[in-house]
Structures are given as C-alpha cells and as structure tokens.
Amino acid sequence: TIMMENNLAPISELYVSHDSAEKMKFEAAQLPSWDLTARQVCDLELLMNGGFNPLKGFMSEADYDGVVENMRMADGALWPMPITLDVPKKFAESVEIGQDIALRDPEGVILAVMSVTDNWTPNKALEAEKVFGADDLAHPAVNYLHNTAGEVYLGGPIIGIQQPMHYDFRARRNTPNELRAYFRKMGWRKVVAFQTRNPLHRAHQELTFRAAKEAQANLLIHPVVGLTKPGDIDHFTRVRCYEAVLDQYPASTTSMSLLNLAMRMAGPREAVWHGLIRKNHGCTHFIVGRDHAGPGNNSQGEDFYGPYDAQDLFRAHEEEMGIKMVDFKHMVYVQDRAQYEPADEIEDKDDVTILNISGTELRRRLSEGLEIPEWFSFPAVVTELRRTRPPRAQQGFTVFFTGFSGSGKSTIANALMVKLMEMGGRPTTLLDGDLVRKNLSSELGFSKEHRDLNIRRIGYVASEITKNGGIAICAPIAPYATTRRAVREDIEQFGAFLEVHVATSIEECERRDRKGLYKLAREGKIKEFTGISDPYDVPEHPELRIETENTDVDNCAHQVLLKLESMGLIAA
Ligand code: PPS
Numbered sequence: 001t002i003m004m005e006n007n008l009a010p011i012s013e014l015y016v017s018h019d020s021a022e023k024m025k026f027e028a029a030q031l032p033s034w035d036l037t038a039r040q041v042c043d044l045e046l047l048m049n050g051g052f053n054p055l056k057g058f059m060s061e062a063d064y065d066g067v068v069e070n071m072r073m074a075d076g077a078l079w080p081m082p083i084t085l086d087v088p089k090k091f092a093e094s095v096e097i098g099q100d101i102a103l104r105d106p107e108g109v110i111l112a113v114m115s116v117t118d119n120w121t122p123n124k125a126l127e128a129e130k131v132f133g134a135d136d137l138a139h140p141a142v143n144y145l146h147n148t149a150g151e152v153y154l155g156g157p158i159i160g161i162q163q164p165m166h167y168d169f170r171a172r173r174n175t176p177n178e179l180r181a182y183f184r185k186m187g188w189r190k191v192v193a194f195q196t197r198n199p200l201h202r203a204h205q206e207l208t209f210r211a212a213k214e215a216q217a218n219l220l221i222h223p224v225v226g227l228t229k230p231g232d233i234d235h236f237t238r239v240r241c242y243e244a245v246l247d248q249y250p251a252s253t254t255s256m257s258l259l260n261l262a263m264r265m266a267g268p269r270e271a272v273w274h275g276l277i278r279k280n281h282g283c284t285h286f287i288v289g290r291d292h293a294g295p296g297n298n299s300q301g302e303d304f305y306g307p308y309d310a311q312d313l314f315r316a317h318e319e320e321m322g323i324k325m326v327d328f329k330h331m332v333y334v335q336d337r338a339q340y341e342p343a344d345e346i347e348d349k350d351d352v353t354i355l356n357i358s359g360t361e362l363r364r365r366l367s368e369g370l371e372i373p374e375w376f377s378f379p380a381v382v383t384e385l386r387r388t389r390p391p392r393a394q395q396g397f398t399v400f401f402t403g404f405s406g407s408g409k410s411t412i413a414n415a416l417m418v419k420l421m422e423m424g425g426r427p428t429t430l431l432d433g434d435l436v437r438k439n440l441s442s443e444l445g446f447s448k449e450h451r452d453l454n455i456r457r458i459g460y461v462a463s464e465i466t467k468n469g470g471i472a473i474c475a476p477i478a479p480y481a482t483t484r485r486a487v488r489e490d491i492e493q494f495g496a497f498l499e500v501h502v503a504t505s506i507e508e509c510e511r512r513d514r515k516g517l518y519k520l521a522r523e524g525k526i527k528e529f530t531g532i533s534d535p536y537d538v539p540e541h542p543e544l545r546i547e548t549e550n551t552d553v554d555n556c557a558h559q560v561l562l563k564l565e566s567m568g569l570i571a572a
Contacts, residue, residue, distance in 0.1 A: 005189045005190060005284065006180075006183065006188075006189060006190065006191065006282050006283065006284045008180045008181075008183055008184045008282055009180075010177050010180060010181075011050040011053050011176050011177060011180065011280055012050060012053065013048060013050045013160065013175075013177065014047060014048045014050075014056065014057075014112075014157075014158055014159060014160045015048060015159075015160040015161070015162075016159050016160065016161060021161055021162065024113065024161055025110055025161050025162075028100075028102040028110045028113050028161065029102070029110065031099075031100050031101055031102040031113065032094065032095060032099070032101050032102070033101060033102035033103070033104050033110070034085070034087060034091065034101055034102070034103055034104065034154075035105075035106060035108070036103055036104060036105060036106070036111070037086075037148075038106070038227060038262070039144075039227060039262040040085060040086075040103075041105055041106070041111075041164050042226040042227060042260050042261060042262035043058075043083050043262060044103060044111060044112060044158070044160075044164070045163055045164050045260050046260070046261060046277070047083065047158060047160075048111075048112060048158070048160035048163060049160075049163065049175040049176055049177070050175070050176045050177065050280055051175070051176050051259075051261075051277050051280050051281065052083060052277070052280070053176075053280045054073075054077050054079075055073075055079065055083055056157045056158070057114060057115075057155070057156050057157035057158040058083060058084055058085035058114065058153075058154065058155050058156065058158065059073075059082060059083055059084050059118075059153075059155050060074070060117055060118040060155040060156070061118045061120045061153075061155060062074040062118075063079075063155070064082055064084060064122065064153065064155070067079050067080065067081065067082050067131075068082060068126065068127050068130045068131055069130065071269065071272070078272070078276070078317060078320055078321065079273075079276070080131075080266075080269040080270075080272045080273045080276075081131070081264060081266065081269060081270070081273045082127060082131060084122070084153040084155070085114070085153060085154045085155065086149040086150040086151075086152070086153055087150040087151075087152055087153075087154055088150045088151060088152070089150070089151045089152050091150070091152075092119055092150075092151075092152035092154060095116055095119065095154065096116070097116055097117065097118075097119060098115070098116065098117075099115075099116050100113050100114065100115050100116070101113070101114050101116060101154075103158070105164055105165075109162070109165070110161055110162075111160065111161060111162055111163070111164060112158045112159060112160045112161055113158065113159050113161065114154070114156045114157070114158045115156045115157055115158075116154050116155070116156045117155055117156040117157070118153070118154065118155035118156060119152065119153075119154055119155075120152065120153055120155075121151060121152050121153075122152075122153050124145050124146055124149075127145060128142045128145055128146075131264075131266060131269060132145075132264070132266055132269075132295075132304070133266075133267070133304050133305060134298060134304060136298045136299050136304075137299070138295075138296070138297065138298045138299040139265070139295045139298065139304060140229060140230055140264075140265050140295055140296075141264040141265055141266060141295070163175075164260075166260070168236065169225075169239050169258055172239065172256065172257060172258045173257070173258050173260065174257045174258075174281075176280045176281045176282065179220075179257060179281045179282050180281070180282040182255070183218075183282050186218075186252075188217075188218040189284075190215060190216060190217035190218065190284045190285065191217055191218050191219070191220050191282065191283045191284055191285065192208075192211050192212050192215045192217045192218070192219055192220070192284070192285035192286065192287060192326055193220045193222045193278040193281070193283040193285065193286050193287070194208045194211070194219065194220065194221050194222060194287045195222055195223075195224065195259075195274050195278070195286070195287070195292075195293075196221070196222075196223045196224070197223065197224050197228035197229065197232055197238075197263065198232070198233070198238070199233060199237075199238055199241040199242075199377075199381055199384075199385060200221070200241065200242060200245045200381070201376055201377040201378070201381065202333075202340065202375065202376060202377055202378065203331040203332070203333070204245075205245055205248050205249070205378075206331045206340040207287075207328060207329050207331045208221065208254075208287065209249060210329060210331075210342075211285070211287050211326045211328075211329075212253065212254070214326060215284075215285045215324070215326055217284065217285055218253055218254065218255070219249065219253060219254040219255070220254075220255055220256070220257060220278075220281075220283060221242060221245075221246070221254065221257075222256075222257055222258075222259050222278065222281070222283075223235075223238060223239070223242060223256070223258060223259065224259050224261045224263055225238075225239065225258045225259065225260055226259070226260040226261045226262045226263070227261075227262040227263060228263050229263065229265055229295070229296070233385070233388065233389075234388070235258075237384055237385070237387075237388040239258065240384045241380075241381045241384045241385065242256055243256070244378060244380035244381050244384065245378060245380075245381060248378065257281075259277070259281075261277065263293060264293075265293050265294065265295035265296075266293060266295075267291070267292065267293055267294055267295065267304060267305035267309060267310050268292075268305055268309045268310045268312070268313035268314075269313070270292065270293035270310070271288050271292040271293060271310035271311070271313060271314045272313055272314055272317055272321070274286065274292075274293070275288075275314060275317075275318075275321050275323045275325070276321055276323070278323060279321060279322055279323040284323060284324060285323065285324045285325070285326050286314075286323050286324070286325060286326065287325075287326045287327075287328055288310055288311050288314050288325050288326070288327055289310075289327075289328030290307045290308065290328060290330060291303070291305070291307050291310070292310035292311070292328075293310065311327055329342040329343075329344075330342065330343040330344070331343070332346070332354050332355075332356060333354065333355045333356070333375050333376070334346060334352050334353070334354055335352070335353040335354070335355050335375075336351075336352040336353060337352070338375070355375065355376075357372075357373075357376050362376075363389075366385060366386065366389045366391070367389065367391060367392045367395075367568070368391060368392065368568060369386075369390075369391030369393070390469075391568075392496070392567070392568040392569055393568060393569060393570060393571050394425075394426075394469070395466075395469065395495045395496070395569070396426070396465060396466035396467060396468060396469045396470050396471065396472075396494060396495040397466055397471060397472075397495045397496040397497070397498065397564075397569050398462045398463075398465070398466050398471075398472040398473075398474065398491045398495065398496070398497050398498065399413075399416065399471070399472070399473045399474070399498045399500060399560060399564075400462070400474045400478070400484070400487065400488075400497065400498065400499050400500065401413050401473070401474065401475040401476075401500045401502055402476070402477065402478040402479075402484065402499065402500070402501055402502070402539060402542075403477065403501060403502030403503065403504060404477065404504060404506055404509045404530060404531045404536060405477060405509065405515075405518075405529075405530060405531070406504075406509040406510075406512055406513065406514050406515065406517070406518070407502040407503075407504035407509055407548065408502050408504055408548045408553070408556070409432075409433070409475040409476075409477075409502045410432050410433065410434070410475050411553050412475075412500075412502060412546070412548075412553055412556045412557050412560070413430055413432060413473050413474075413475040414430065414432075415553050415554060415556070415557035416473060416557040416560050416561070417430050417473055419557055419558075419561060420471055420473075420561075420570075423570065426469060426470055426471050427465075427469075427470040427471070428470065428471040428472075428473065429461075429465055429470060429471070429472050429473070430473045430475070431458050431461060431462060431472060431473065431474045431475070431476075432475045432476075433475055433476040433477060436454065436457070436458055437454070440454075440457050440458070440461065441453070441454045441457060446527075446528045446529075446530075446534070447528065448480070451477075451478075451479065451480065451483075452480065452483050454476065455476060455478050455480075455483045455484070455487060456483065456486065456487065458474050458476055458478075458487070459474075459486065459487030459490045459491065460490065462474055462487070462490075462491055463487075463490045463491045463493070463494055466491050466494045466495040466497075467493075467494035467495070477530050477536070479530050479534065479535060479536040479537060480535075480537055481537035481539070481540070484499065484539065496567060496569055497543075498543045498544065498560075498563065498564065498567070498569075499539055499542040499543050499544075500542060500543065500544045500545075500546060500560060500563075501538070501539040501542040501544070501545045501546070502546050502548060502556075503538075503545050503546060503547055503548070504547075504548045504549065505549075506531040506532075506536075508548075508549055509531065510531075510532075517529065518532065521533060543563060543567075544559065544560060544563045546559055546560075
C-alpha cells in the first residue's frame with residue numbers, strides 16, 4: 001500500500017554550507033569552467049535543491065546506461081530521464097578525469113563545482129529510441145539531442161554554491177524544502193500536484209478541484225516556468241493567468257508554486273519523472289492526464305505515444321515512487337445544466353448539449369478578436385491572453401520583397417509603406433536593400449557569405465520590429481532560398497511573414513537597367529552580379545508573386561494590401 005500522508009522532513013540538498021560558500025566560490029574561479037546552457041541551468045537548479053533527489057550530480061556513464069535502458073540508476077533507483085552535462089568534444093578533451101570544473105550561468109556567475117568522474121560519447125540514436133520512443137527529429141527533445149546538445153557527456157557529483165538567480169515572480173518560486181516547510185506549517189498532510197505548461201481554463205479548474213476532493217487533499221498548482229514546448233505561451237503571461245484563477249478555489253485549500261524545470265516532452269517517462277519531482281516537493285498525489293507531456297505528432301503525422309501510455313507507466317511504478325496517481329477526468333461543459341461534468345459520467349448523454357472549444361479554435365478566436373465565452377474561461381484569463389495575443393490586425397508583421405536588381409522592389413515597397421502609413425495604427429519601417437547596405441551592412445560585399453550575413457541582419461531587425469508590434473518592409477535581392485527560409489523562421493515566432501516575389505524577368509531588368517549596373521556587369525566590371533554572374537533561387541511558394549511588366553506601381557502595392565487584408569493583418 002502507498003503511504004498516503006507526506007513525510008515532510010527536509011530533503012537533502014547539494015549546497016555547500018553557508019560559511020564555506022564564499023571561500024569555495026573564490027577557489028572555483030581558478031578552475032576550468034563550463035558555461036551552462038539554458039537547459040543545464042534548469043537541471044542544475046533541481047539537482048542542487050533536491051528536486052532531482054536521489055541524483056547527486058550530472059549522471060555517470062553507468063547511471064546513464066541504466067536510465068536509458070530500463071529507467072534505473074546503477075544502484076537500482078528508479079529514474080526515467082537522463083540528466084547529463086553535454087559539452088562539445090573540444091571542451092571535453094580539455095578536461096581530465098578527477099578534475100574539478102566550475103559551472104557558470106550565462107552571465108558567468110559560478111553556481112556549482114563538479115568533480116568529473118566520467119567522460120563519454122553517448123549513442124544518441126539509442127537514447128532517442130529508448131527515452132523518447134523514436135529517433136525522429138519531429139520530437140523536440142530528439143531534435144535538441146541531435147542538433148543542439150554537445151557530442152560528449154561529462155558526469156560527476158556536484159557541490160552547489162548558489163542557486164540560479166531569478167528576478168521574475170520571486171515570491172512564487174519555492175525549493176522542495178520551502179514547499180515542505182509550507183505544507184508543514186499549514187498542516188497539509190495530503191497534497192495533490194497539478195503539472196501544467198498551459199493557461200488554465202474552467203475545465204482545468206474543475207478537474208483539479210475534483211481531483212483534490214477525490215483525494216481529500218489540498219491542491220498545489222505547480223506550473224513549469226523553465227523550458228516547455230517550443231511555441232507555448234510564455235511563462236510571464238501564464239503566471240498572470242494562474243494568479244487570476246487562484247481566486248476561484250475555496251480560500252486556503254490551494255496554493256501555487258513555480259517549477260523551473262526544463263521539460264523534454266517525453267510522455268510516459270516524463271510523467272514518472274514529474275511524479276518523482278513532485279514527491280520530492282512534498283506532494284502525495286499527482287494528476288496525470290490524457291497524453292501527459294505529449295510532444296505532438298511525429299514525422300508520419302501520428303502520435304508518438306498512446307493517449308494513456310503515461311498513466312499506465314505511472315501506475316506500474318506508483319508504489320515504488322511513493323506518490324499516487326490521480327487520473328485526469330476529461331471535463332466537458334453540459335449546456336443544459338450550465339456546469340462541467342466528467343465526460344464518462346454524463347447520464348442523459350444523448351439529450352443534452354455538450355460544448356467544447358479546442359486549443360486550435362481558441363487560438364483562432366484570439367487571433368481574430370472573436371468572443372471567448374465565459375463558460376469556457378475566466379474573463380481575467382481571457383484579458384491576459386488578449387494582451388499577449390492581440391488580434392492579427394494589431395500584431396506586427398513583415399513583408400519581405402525579393403527579386404532581381406531593378407525589378408521594382410524598392411519602388412513597390414515605398415508605395416506600400418506610404419499606403420500603410422496613410423492607414424495608420426502601427427509604426428512602419430522600410431529596410432530597403434540600398435539603405436541597409438549604407439547603414440547596417442556598410443562593410444559587406446556580394447560574396448555568398450556576405451549576402452547571407454546581410455539578409456540575416458535584415459531578418460533580425462525585422463523580427464524585432466515584428467515582435468514589438470510594428471510593420472517591417474524589407475526589399476533586398478535575397479537571392480538564396482535557404483537564407484530566406486531562415487529569416488522566415490526567425491520572424492514567424494513573433495508574427496506573420498509575407499514573402500513577395502517581384503517576378504520581373506532578368507531580360508526586362510537588364511533592358512530597363514535603371515542604374516546602369518547590368519551594362520557594367522556584362523562588361524565584367526561588376527563581379528558576381530545577381531542574374532548575370534551570380535545565382536537567384538526563384539521562390540517556390542511565396543505568399544504573393546507580382547508581375548510588374550504590364551502593371552503600374554500603384555496596382556502592385558495594392559495587390560500586397562489585398563493579400564494583407566485576406567490574411568487578417570489589416571482591417572478590411
Ligand atoms: S543581397 O544579395 O540581397 O545581399 O543584395 P542587396 O543588399 O539587396 O543589394 C543589392 C543592391 O546592390 C547593388 N549591387 C549588386 N547587386 C547584385 N549583385 C551585385 N554584385 C551587386 N553589386 C552592387 C545593386 O544596386 C542592388 O540594388 P537594387 O536596389 O536591388 O537594384
């Protein structure tokens with residue numbers, strides 16, 4: 001049987017004693033040092049504060065092998081997730097076994113010292129298969145493993161010097177021992193934890209409240225604020241949303257604390273990992289939902305894991321973990337009775353109207369500024385989400401013209417800019433090819449490398465403008481498809497990207513030869529001239545292609561406006 005009440009004795013941390021910390025920090029400054037990645041900082045924080053108990057450092061090769069193979073450390077302890085210090089080969093070669101290294105945050109502050117006991121090159125394909133279920137780059141953690149993580153892993157015990165600094169929501173962050181002390185003080189003997197990386201709506205409030213009632217426990221809303229799935233709503237917005245929902249629970253039954261975990265989206269293994277972490281934070285129960293910590297679709301368009309695999313794996317290890325699973329009730333809104341009910345307990349199913357709004361539908365309503373009903377979410381939550389995700393017609397975006405020199409990009413871009421400024425509402429910046437080459441890229445020429453740099457710089461500025469709600473209009477030649485794709489990816493994190501191919505033929509550009517450059521290029525006086533002596537990749541799927549040969553400038557700019565309107569970016 002499972003222990004149903006929590007043991008709230010302090011859990012062991014890996015910090016050096018307060019008195020020795022200063023001395024150790026001073027000595028550590030002489031050591032070879034490693035600048036931790038964002039994920040490693042998250043992992044280190046939970047190693048040091050006991051959140052990853054019983055781990056004593058970054059994993060040794062033997063622990064790693066066991067964890068990958070069958071979720072067990074070398075000593076047999078259950079642990080489902082590799083916690084490894086990945087570094088580039090070059091750094092690994094500079095470190096000897098037995099040596100101490102200083103672990104620093106991205107600003108250079110020394111957080112811990114690690115005694116290196118292990119140094120090995122992991123079989124990443126095997127790790128992907130065993131831990132994440134498939135060696136498929138569509139899985140965000142597999143992609144990270146192959147494309148971001150270093151080639152070599154270093155392992156060894158650590159001694160913590162200080163915890164990573166957080167300047168946001170400081171009062172809401174708690175170590176396992178702080179939470180244990182809080183539960184002790186409040187007399188909370190049973191606590192059910194709810195893990196989340198999404199805003200909470202009414203259905204979540206209902207299900208968490210029911211889970212707590214069912215377990216006769218208090219409730220801990222325990223959202224992840226470290227690293228979640230790429231594309232998620234940022235944690236700043238989410239925490240403001242959670243704070244709004246907290247008022248909805250009966251007073252003093254529920255608490256909220258932020259967990260600086262770097263999620264891996266590993267489904268079943270991740271659920272077990274989450275459970276162990278909550279156990280360490282003094283909780284007795286843990287809510288596991290349908291498709292817990294699911295990574296989305298694989299490259300075949302199918303789910304990586306079965307919808308209840310996470311619950312099954314958790315249940316199989318529940319006893320050993322010492323934390324009990326509360327399985328997630330799928331709550332739906334029954335309009336006739338104006339309340340949420342568990343989907344599998346609705347009696348007169350065929351006679352009542354059940355309402356639902358999917359995540360996709362919610363995003364659509366936000367982006368189009370449409371109604372989000374009160375039965376679905378709390379007005380205060382919707383207000384926060386609308387502040388972060390204003391309707392498309394108020395978001396920033398980038399129009400990126402591409403085409404040969406003399407194709408008419410600048411002229412159309414200028415016409416578009418004044419039309420947008422006539423409408424007003426958003427600051428507009430034109431990043432014209434010539435203008436950029438005077439200001440941003442004055443030292444660059446026209447080699448492939450320099451053109452790439454030039455376009456990447458334009459993309460960076462445009463992405464900042466887009467992020468800040470403005471309109472960026474770019475008009476470089478941008479001859480390479482791969483560079484244009486990279487710029488698109490940079491910008492689409494923040495707003496829409498509209499690629500416009502100004503499709504004037506090279507013959508027509510040369511015939512017009514407005515700057516006399518084509519003549520010089522033909523004579524070999526300008527080298528590497530696009531379309532003459534340097535390549536141009538014709539865009540395959542631009543949002544818009546403009547033929548200029550029989551169309552005047554005003555009409556070309558108008559075509560762009562119509563496209564923007566159809567994308568909801570400007571009001572019709
Ligand atoms: S790129 O390839 O996107 O980085 O080029 P871009 O920054 O748009 O700069 C193109 C303008 O530079 C002038 N110019 C050349 N263009 C192409 N190839 C060569 N070798 C070259 N040398 C100078 C030319 O005037 C381009 O201006 P636009 O406005 O396109 O005619």
